[in-house]
Amino acid sequence: MTETTQPTRPLRVLAAMSGGVDSAVAAARAAEAGHDVTGVHLALSANPQSFRTGARGCCTIEDSRDARRAADVIGIPFYVWDLADRFREDVVEDFVAEYEAGRTPNPCLRCNEKIKFAALLDKALALGFDAVCTGHYAQVTVNSDGSRELHRASDMAKDQSYVLGVLDDRQLAHAMFPLGDTVTTKDEIRAEAERRGLAVAKKPDSHDICFIADGDTQGFLAARLGKAEGDIVDESGTRLGTHEGAYGFTIGQRKGLRIGTPAADGKPRYVLDISPVNNTVTVGPADALDVNALTAIKPRWCGAAPTGPGTYTAQLRAHGGETEVTAQLVDGSLEVTFTEPVRGVAPGQAIVLYDGTRVVGSATIASTVRAAAGVA
Structure with a gap:
């Protein structure tokens, strides 16, 4: 069965533009390929100042302005869509609830599932668009029978297929990832942005959770869930110390345990279990993980x-x-x-x-x- 990674006809494409270099270059490539592209920036906070400032996030007023300037240079229409309520309910509240239950969520994966390829895609299709384009590094291949497959990016070092693994057949049918099928370094993407006259060419990448303004996940959770002192115990149940909320820990965590008593073998301890029922964190040796x-x-x-x-x-x-x-x-x-x-x-x-x-x-x-x- 033959496969292609490119649409065979021009499409009406809605390009999600975060204000970063990847999404800007993706939108530019889609337009250059002959598609009818419209740029959209997602306003994900009712109070953008509560999200990251500067160039480190994807939800700020500055980011929306960067996205608008990029769209102007590319020569495509541009809009800002308010999805703050959906984002709060489907991503932020889910994030807090998962930690409260002693689990470790991935908010970027949830955002792709619930926002970019659900709320955004549904609205795009209702308006007559054929596809949503993003700056993710992944590939969608089209088989000769019309079925689609999601593949890793050509460059494994930048592959982002993991956070797209929640996409189903319907969503894949309307997904476009212009950066995924070329082996290029991030420096080359930035050089391409500069050649295209995009001011975001030198903008730093975002790495942290966009809705945690200062990067302090434990502080963010404490403000919403309140402090709740509990015990830190070893595998035998011996009390080693206390904590201010079991939600502040993740399985495999080594740093920040604040245990005064060293292990008998002198080796580091790791978080083995988080029990929200009795607010207890259990720690032990690495091999117990x-x-x-x-x-x-x-x-x-x-x-x-x-x-x-x-x-x-x-x-x-x-x-x-x-x-x-x-x-x-x-x-x-x-x-x-x-x-x-x-x-x-x-x-x-x-x-x-x-x-x-x-x-x-x-x-x-x-x-x-x-x-x-x-x-x-």
């Missing part, structure tokens, strides 16, 4: 759902590597077994399955099986 298997819920497939057990590679973090797994659906949940133990796997994270470079789908980790104890 080894996970052999997991169960994940709410699977979403980038194509047909797999039938029967299969062998895949899996990615567990946005910037993590791949690991070999076997996986199968059991009563609607994804049961995954690792060929070799992995560490730092936390409920709430997404696991994304790959068949070569193709994204098979994703699911949310619900529980894990530890190698040492053989229990979740």
Whole structure:
């Protein structure tokens, strides 16, 4: 079956422009390819000053102005759409609720699922657009039968397919990623932006969570959930210290535990478990983090759902590597077994399955099986 990564006809394209260099170059490439492109910046906060300032976020007044200037240079219409209510409900409140429940969410993945390729895409289709274009580094291939597949970017160093693993068939049918099929460095993307006269060419990348203004995730959660002192214990239940809220910890965390008593072997301790029920954080040695298997819920497939057990590679973090797994659906949940133990796997994270470079789908980790104890 032959495949292509390019649309065969000009499309009406809505380009999501964050105000950064990647989305600006993506919009410019889409326009240069002959598509009828309109730029849109998403206003995601009712009070933009509460989000990141300067060039570090994607939700500020400055970013919307940068996006508008880029659209003017490209020569495309530009609008600002207010999706603040949806973003607060589907991303920010979900983020807080997940941490409160002792889980570790990925807000960027949730934003792609609920905002960029749900709320934004639905509005775009209602207005007669054919596709939504973003600056993500990933590829959508079109098979000869018209079916679509999501693949890793040509340049693995910049691949962002992990945070797009929540996209289903319908969303893939209307997704365009102009940066994903060329092997170019970020310096080359910036050089291209400069050649095109885009002022964002030298704008720093954003890395942190856009809706946490000062980068202090624990402080952000404390302001919304309140301080709640609890115990830090070892695997035997011995009390080692206290904390001000179990939500401030993640599985695998080593720094910031503030435990006065050193371990008997002198080695660092890591967070092994977070229990919101009794507000307790359990810590222990690194090898106690080894996970052999997991169960994940709410699977979403980038194509047909797999039938029967299969062998895949899996990615567990946005910037993590791949690991070999076997996986199968059991009563609607994804049961995954690792060929070799992995560490730092936390409920709430997404696991994304790959068949070569193709994204098979994703699911949310619900529980894990530890190698040492053989229990979740």
